[in-house]
Amino acid sequence: MSLLQLDQATIKFGGLIAVNSVSFELKKGDLFGLIGPNGAGKTTCFNLITGVYKPTSGKITFDGKEIGGTPANKIANLGIARTFQNIRLFKSLSVLENVVVGGFLRHKTPLISALAYLPNVIKETQSLKAEAMELLKIVNLDKVADVRSADLSYGMQRRLEIARAMATQPKLLLLDEPAAGMNPQEKEELNAMVKHIRDEVGLTVLLIEHDMRFVMSLCERIVVLDAGKEIAAGPPDAIRSDPKVIAAYLGEAV
């Protein structure tokens, strides 16, 4: 069944049409790629799905609900989590605390009991921390749980962003250029990690990536954007030989 559906989604900034009636559909369990040259509107697409921007027109449906224009925090609660292209960690918080923030949306105790430091809050805090620790093991950051997140290496920060997003226990995970700035070995590990997240944890994944080899080897279906428009969609092999895609990348070996 379809988990996320974009139907003619469009957003204009002044005269610029950043995303121009883009439509695609993600099924539950998909590992889906969104590619395109710089300025194609990929991140803007993410921002539309996660509620940072409100679409000018068109529909975005998630899990049977229309979510276009819903505030970002409500969308996170509905089950969409994301990472950011320009890493946005809570810099002065520890690695573990970053992940607990992600898990916090499932809290049950009211704020007032936290102010009074009641046992149920203490218990909840402990269980959130334990869950966060489990996630840190998946992304292999459990050894640096108490380190300030700003002090992590670039690759580690990207993995921490993934762990933080997963802590919200989403149905759909959006990764914005997760491999950017990583060396080949780190990319290899990331590839395995994303597959693990889809196969073992059971999340649907939508990712933006510039590294073609990475996308082609990882994703099962790909949508290509150029100048805000959808120019191709299909499995990696079809995309690779699509003349429009080749034209868009202007000779870049795909």
Add this chain to the structure above:
Amino acid sequence: MTVLPDLLAGLEFSTLPQQLVNGILLGAIYALIALGYTMVYGVLKLINFAHGEVFMLGAYTALFTSWSFGFTQAGSRQDSSPGILIAMLIVSMTVCGFVGVLIERFAYRPMRSQPRIASLITAIGISLLLQYGGQLFLPSSPPPSISDKVNPFKGNIEIPLKPADSALLAQAEQLKAKVTSTKAAYDEQLKSEKDSFNLSPVGKGLRTASQDAERDYRNAIDKANKDALVITLPQGQVIMLVTTVVLMIILTWLVMKTTAGRAMRAASLDFDAASLMGINVNTVIAFTFFIGSALAGAGAMMNASFLGGTKIDTFFGMLPGVKAFVAAVLGGIGNIPGAVLGGILMGLAETMVIWAGYGNYKDAIAFIVLIVVLLVKPGGLLGSNKVEKV
């Protein structure tokens, strides 16, 4: 729905044109200060909290300069000339310019790599330091003021907008005739009275009639005068306005036509790109602070010398500073024509509040305007709204 007419009934519309002119004059000073805020914000994205204190130092500089010309409190010198005023203006502008550059060099430049809030805290600190530290070293209690003998332009310029209604004038004339006749009758009666402190009933009647006629005449004349609209402009204030306009024209030329101005505009668009293009941003920023502070110095000098008896203390710049900041935000901070527009509007808003009879709230209006602008149109009237990149 009867509230509005009730409110309007309390207003004195005949004084409105004069108040509007006063508002523009006040607004011109705010505009001069607002230019400093807006230029610095344009380049550094910093609210220069200490700008009001630069204004205060400008007033003190003008005071000391006037003293050095012999216009001390003892009042030994009587004659002044435009030359002395120009000298005071230039000294104030230069001193303020350098004070601004020094503040930038030693307080703000080290903060450039820090989060913006650190610059803001530094700016607040510098502002408080100049207010309270200045109190120790500058004459402030009792607050001195620049001798009004400095200003040789004492006359008023009167602009009649509308003569009094002739019917009203005629009515008043008629009443005047009645005043003369009743007065004559009363005077006549008085001669025959024995005791002028204990009048006979006839005398009392005539006295009352005479007083009534007198009162009616006064009322009629007042009514006629109120109907006539005359705007009174003290010459000094006209000179202030002209100087302000000239300074703004020079500023526009400086920013739009000179290399330094182009560098300034480039730095305000993209700080890093400008420095990559070979612009020495430190020089540009120092230049910006110099110009902005010098304008505040000009405003301070004129404010302290032309508005007779303006008291100067170390908090002199606080309220004008805040109001000018609001003016800059209102016009769109970073936008030079916006600062002028905002300044004029703030001046008008303030005089309108006084005119409407809420003089106690004249200092609150600035903040109310600020809050409304930031909530309704945060970019200001002539500014643009930017979206944060995700």
Add this chain to the structure above:
Amino acid sequence: MKFWGVRLASILGAVAFCFLLEGVAQGQSSFVQRLFVLAGLYVTLAVSLNLINGITGQFSIGHAAFYQVGAYTAGFCASRFFAQLNLPPAAWLLLMMITSAITAGLAGLLVGLPSLRLKGDYLAIVTLGFGEIIRIFAQNQEALGGAYGLTVAPKIQYVWAAWLLAILCIAVCRNLLRTAHGLPFLAVREDEIASSAMGVNVTQTKVVAFVLGSMFAGAAGAILAHFESFVSPPMFTMDVSFTIVTMVVLGGTGSITGSVLAAILLFYLPEKMRDFTNIPLSGVAAAFVAISAAVFAIRWVMQNFHGSAKDRAIRYLGIVVGALVIWFISKALLGNVPSLKENIDGSKLRMVVFSITLVVLMLLRPQGMLGHHEFSWDWVRSKFGKPTVKEATA
């Protein structure tokens, strides 16, 4: 069971501490009692502002407004209802603290809802503006005594009340930070967009911090009103707000212990300076020169010298000695300037000290005394001794 035992013990400990202070203050002059109460109030104000400025990262510089709302609420209620209710003073004071907390909280909500859409310096200036509007409003309200102020009867001067409030405020903030509930507040400070992507309701979080901080300031206002038995608009000017901001900044934005220490220090220091009545102006001017020279020398060492901690310490020591020499020489030189020959009162230096504190801090240690850290012996040890295990792995 152990949990409740500890809880009971700490509550009893706090109460015992408050009454110990009360006992100590009772034997003292009314001046010393005043110091005790005001110190407690400033701790409350600083810690509650830190919840807004430091922990949630919403830089507000109008905290005095909520202090004022609280004080006026208590003043107004006392003049209308105290005689009718006929409560014992302690009960009345507690009732007023709660009432004032509620009105100040409502004022916080009123101010916070619209202005928290703004960021950084704009928010700062709007909070300042609201503070002034509230003051000017009170000044023009006949029912609130206008510019003359309100006399508040009865006079209630309990040292314990001020410190119980301070401890409550510290405990609430500390509890918040010890549980997962504190993390959204910190997350909003760090990155609003990422916070909302993690499901944090950013506006709600900010407003909660703002209202909670305002409530404590309001309760402090109630104590002030009854302690002074008088409230008037000049008691709540921008200076008061700036004083509280200086405390928070000096302590380190986000550090509760830092705020407490800074509040006591910055409250006590100016009070102590009142004892010095004949400070030569030339000495003050010389101090400006010496401090400026020292600050820029220290900055130079911080930026250009990367030797061992010991070598660094020696250089700093050298700078301090050098600054003293500069002070001495310039004092001698400036002593000849006629206008600097007067003597001034130490009380005039209060705001000067605050402003210099702010500027010097920003130039040398913008994160404040403790930065985001809390004061603990582990932390002190990590500063001076070997790195702790955590840092070694990092």
